Amino acid sequence: MEKKLGVYICSGCEIGEGLNIEQLSQIATKEYKMQICKTHTAMCGEEGVGLIKKDIEAEGVNHIVIAACSNRVKYDVFDFGPANFVERVNLREQVVWSHDWTKKVQVKTKDAEGKEEVKEEIKPNEDTQMLAEDYLRMGIVKAQKTNPVDPYLIENVERSILVIGGGITGLTAAIEAATTGYDVTIVERAQQLGGYAAKQRKQVPTKAPYTQLEQTNIQEKIKGATANPRITIKTNTEIARISGAPGQFDVSFKPAGTKSVWDVPPPKKKEEDKDKPAAEAKIEEPVELPADLIKCEDILTSNPDAERFGSIIVAAGGTPSDPSGFEHLGYGKFANVITNVMMEDTASKGKIIRPSDRKEAKTVAFIQSPGLDGDDSDFPYSSSVTSLISLKQAQYVREDYNDGKAYIIYKHMRTPGHYENFYKSAQNDEGIFLTRGEVKAVTENADKSLTVEVDDTILGEKIAVNVDMVVLATGMVPATQLEPVINLAYRQGPAFKDLELFDGYADSNYICFPYETRRTGVYTAGNVRQTMTNGECIEDATGAALKAIQCLESTNRGMAVHPRSGDMSFPEFFFQRCTQCKRCTEECPFGALDDDEKGTPKPNPTRCRRCGTCMGACPERIVSFKNYHIDMIGSMVKAINVPEEEEEKYRIVAFVCENDAYPALDMAGLHKLKYSADIRFIPVRCLGSVNTIWIADAMSKGNDGVLLIGCKYGDDYQCHFVKGSELCNKRMDNVAETLGKLRLEPVRVQQIQFSIDEYNKIPEVIDKFVKVIEGVGFNPMKGF
Amino acid sequence: MADEKTGAPVSGTILVVGGGISGITTALEAAEVGYEVFIVEKNPYLGGRVAQLNKYFPKLCPPTCGLEINFQRIKNNKNIKWFTLTEVEKISGGAGNYDVTLKTNPRYVNNNCTCCGKCAEVCDVEIPNEFNFGMDRRKAAYLPHEMAFPQRYVLDQSIIGKPTAQKCKDSCAYNAIDLDDKARTFDIKAASIVWATGWNPYDAKKMDNLSFGKVQNVITNMMMERLAAVNGPTKGKIVRPSDGKQVNNIAFVQCAGSRDDNHLPFCSYICCLASLKQTTYIREANPKSKATIFYIDLRTPGRYEKFYKKVKADTNVSFVKGKVAKIEEDTETKDVIVTVEDTLSGKKIHERFDMVVLATGMEPSTATSKVPGNAKYDENNFVISDEILSTGCVKKPSDVMSSGQTATGTALKAIQTLVRR
Secondary structure, X not given: OOOOEEXXXXXXXXXXXXXXXXXXXXXXXXXXXXXXXXXXXXXXXXXXXXXXXXXXXXXOOOEEEEEEOOOOOOOOXXXXXXXXXXXXXXXXXXXXXXXXXXXXXXXXXEOOOOOEEEEEEEEEOHHHHHHHHHHHHHHHHHHHHOOOOOOOOOOOOOOOEEEEOOOHHHHHHHHHHHHOOOOEEEEOOOOOOOHHHHHOOOEOOOOOOOXXXXXXXXXXXXXXXXXXXXXXXXXXXXXXXXXXXXXXXXXXXXXXXXXXXXXXXXXXXXXXXXXXXXXXXXXXXXXXXXXXXXXXXXXOOOOOOXXXXXXEEEOOOEEEOOHHHOHHHOEOOEOOEXXXXXXXXXXXXXXXXXXXXXXXXXXXEEEOOOOOOOOOOOOOOOOOHXXXXXXXXXXXXHHHOOOOEEXXXXXXXXXXXXXXXXXXXXXXXXXXXXEEEEEEEEEEOOOOOEEEEEEEOOOOEEEEEEEOEEEEOOOEEEHHHHOOOOOEOOOOOOOOOOHHHHOOOOOOOOOOOOOOOOOOOEEEOHHHOOOOOHHHHHHHHHHHHHHHHHHHHHHHOOOOOOOOOOOOOOOEEOHHHOOOOOHHHHHOXXXXXXXXXXXXEEOOHHHOOOOOHHHHXXXXXXXXXXXXXXXXXXXXXXXXXXXXXXXXXXXXXXXXXOOOHXXXXXXXXXXXXXXXXXXXXXXXXXXXXXXXXXXXXXXXXXXXXXXXXXOOOOOOXXXXXXXXXXXXXXXXXXXXXXXXXXXXXXXXXXXXXXXXXXXXXXXXXXXXXXXXXXXXOOOOOOOO | OOOOOOOOOOOOEEEEEOXXXXXXXXXXXXXXXXXXXXXXXXXXXXXXXXXXXXXXXXXXXXXXXXXXXXXXXXXXXXXXXXXXXXXXXXXXXXXXXXXEEEEEOOOOEXXXXXXOOHHHHHOOOEEEOHHHOOOOEEEOEEOOOOOOEOOOOEEOHHHOOOHHHHHHHHHOOOOOEXXXXXXXXXXXXXXXXXXXXXXXXXXXXXXXXXXXXXXXXXXXXXXXXXXXXXXXXXXXXXEOOOOOOEOOEEEEEEEEOEOOOOOEOOOOOOHHXXXXXXXXXXXXXXXXXXXXXXXXXXXXXXXXXXXXHHHHOXXXXXXXXXXXXXXXXXXXXXXXXXXXXXXXOOOEEEEEEOEEEEEEOEEEHHHOOOOOOOOOEOOOOOEOOOOOEEOHHHOOOOOHHHHHHHHHHHHHHHHHHXXXX
């Protein structure tokens, strides 16, 4: 359908007071020859909206440029259905609410006697007007350059789910997904389902009143899953590789403990000498796989015997951590010093006995915190779960022996939330002794009993307890710490990313969005995320099942998942011009691309989160989205009317993150905070999508500086696309070099890390940058 | 939508009661699978308790960042409808087929509102600002906070019928003020109901020995969040309520109400981390400042131990194990004197602070306002019913991350009741 633009300028909310609307309209009507340009005092009102609707119907307008308030408000009244593209020009928050409408001008006049006089006059602020005019130009250009979005739809989206791990988490996820109507396959390395939960005598309470130990329901879950016609179970099986993408993951299975040609080959070594300025942002070192005797197939070779799944839940659990590092506790030295996992194993098989002589262990000491000299940490990977486990196992001692005694020596008793009730029930048991203290040493006596020396900090004395057995409250090392688990046949490597941030736990690093990983369609649950109680594993598994279902349903509709949920645009590649530089493959925060042996990227659109980092990375500029592309933003930059040097006005282009920086600018406007009108903001999906050509465009058009405002990066990154703002920063070295070649000062281009709640700092940040630019003076390329 | 593979009927609406982070998460996660969801929120805005927080632990990132994403998701998703200033009056029927009566209280401002702020400019009546726990006053025509969604003003009930209200109406160029707005009730049908009405800070006045309300410079942890926030009563300056003086020496009193059979017998899960987080507010704002945390046990569940270590590395933050016995005021200086027995040294301490923060716990909202339908509660009024589902802090004390987790799982549970019909 032919594109027909209409421009609608609102003069309400002080826009009309701050701006000359007539003059602004002429930008549309004269400069851009728009046939339809209407103004209204309240475009969002019934009448204003009616005006637009009428033009849609009568005039065939289908690209609507509304110059009014921010697109964050009135989004609903200005929604004219999917057939009509709407571009909002933010004249309110980012123009009239944040800039002066008038300014004092000194005017020389002659008085009656011909004497020269300097008078101050108040005139409309031309800088504010020019700002509005530039924004309108940019809005019109954007509407001209956008294209209708065609979703990426794949035929036969596979709607079954793969669950890795058949413990309590995996079983729960499978049952929950099956109950909702989806087919599930559980792959479990061991001979039997059940994992650690099947080796527990009892579990800590999962329901009110949270005081009594409960039977685990793991056997029912195993039965339920085995009997469920929607659930397929593969025990004694491992994953050789997972290739493909959401909706079409191809999974190669193999017998547990074997090698396969479909194992993921070790990632290719990087060509270190290759000149790659942008590739400072190289892929993080992938987990090295052990040298393999079998030559593995390349990741792009497809296995005809692979099974197809739509999405994946990783519930691979963990392995007990080894406490031998704490020598004073005697683990490994004394037979009767064991871990809580060994204790559970003993307890699940019968009465509690000690390993040295299989005699009854009636007095047991539990050690929560292994450190010395005031170190009050629990064992590594404890979460708060180890406190609960010791409380539980102390009760086993009491269950088995009427005269049983349990000592729990802790530094912090960690029983958060409802678990406090469970703690209290232990406190009420006269055979359970809870002591805050530091264990100085564990020594073995002739009869193989143990003496635990404690600095009891509550009683303020040293005590020594004689016990049959010592249990160390150790945590679980997540499976993801030890091996890739998911074995992705992805060019960026087989494992999850950012594992080092959380000691190997596969975490999203998002507080608000705990299930997101950097591998689209792969969701984690249970002990791979943090050490959890059975109850917590069950809850976590249910959430992961929802996410897995949601992902394949979204894929089926051609929609992106988090954080641009519902977005139907996706990147397209003009391969004829690809130089195989691999930057897109390397930089994509989500590992969406796999390059072939030549280095040509293979896009996997259903892995894509639509941030545009690939577009930002590409030096040949062959990556584009229908509604977000190099030419669109470049043309918007070029639409800015840069004044001649004689006019003595600076111009700065700012690319701002639309998720955080842009709302912050709106907030600054709402608070009527004022800042320089020399700067023009262009919202981008993520700073990662900023291609350096836009910066070059801005500078060659005579703009005096470029500012990039994006999210914080580093360990506590706030970038919604994880790496976008960081990658942008890495590209800045490259930009500085280019500027140097053009004899332009590198300070002209800067990136700022900005949070959404820092709106009060907007004037400071902007005006500081403007000062810097004023310091280096006008762009010498102006006017060329 | 129908599940093409199973042919199971999957229609029906999920009603989520409570528009905080848990409610929003349940609603969005279900809506993004493809189900129709209603969110009902009693405040004039969505966002709930987290909208009042300055930062999240452990990343110290702003809650508005995640809320903004969620609001974008709501704006972009046609499956979600939301009702602010609305409460559930009555629920009848059962799972798969509920009849629900909703009551929307008047906002006195209609959809025409452009958020231009003119009504607030002319409004000459100020009321205590509830959003900031009464630490400042706001106009009776107000936007609850700048990130409020929907971005629409509210007229406080107290000015209705008074000249100020008329003045506000007259100032509005968009015919957005409707002084005749009335509470209205309406009925909807829902197949599944999720209760996500969250928590209230436990009333600190109930603990006599902690002197909240009697000693001016004793505040609660939620008040501290507002004090530290840029959009708070002091624009982010952490100063004492009595005299506006900079705070150099602050104490945090843990388990203020929690783990106490006379108050909240359970552990409120978040308070240790909240105090650890709040030490960073004051330490960052004032490098000379000192902070002391009085605790029973430091509970850093999940992977938060790392955050505790980070705070502990700051030598200006000290930790004293002991339950605070008494809080008094030096009437002259308005300093706060804390009496506590240090259980590690056995000594009784009297220490003087500029300000004291009570780490008050969370009480489920259902302690004061029950589900108007069939629901079960535990002994502390948390909702534990299986039919009307519950999620977030009305189910169990949780932090934001675990709320997100359980709320996602609850979305699936709600969907299952539709699928099974």
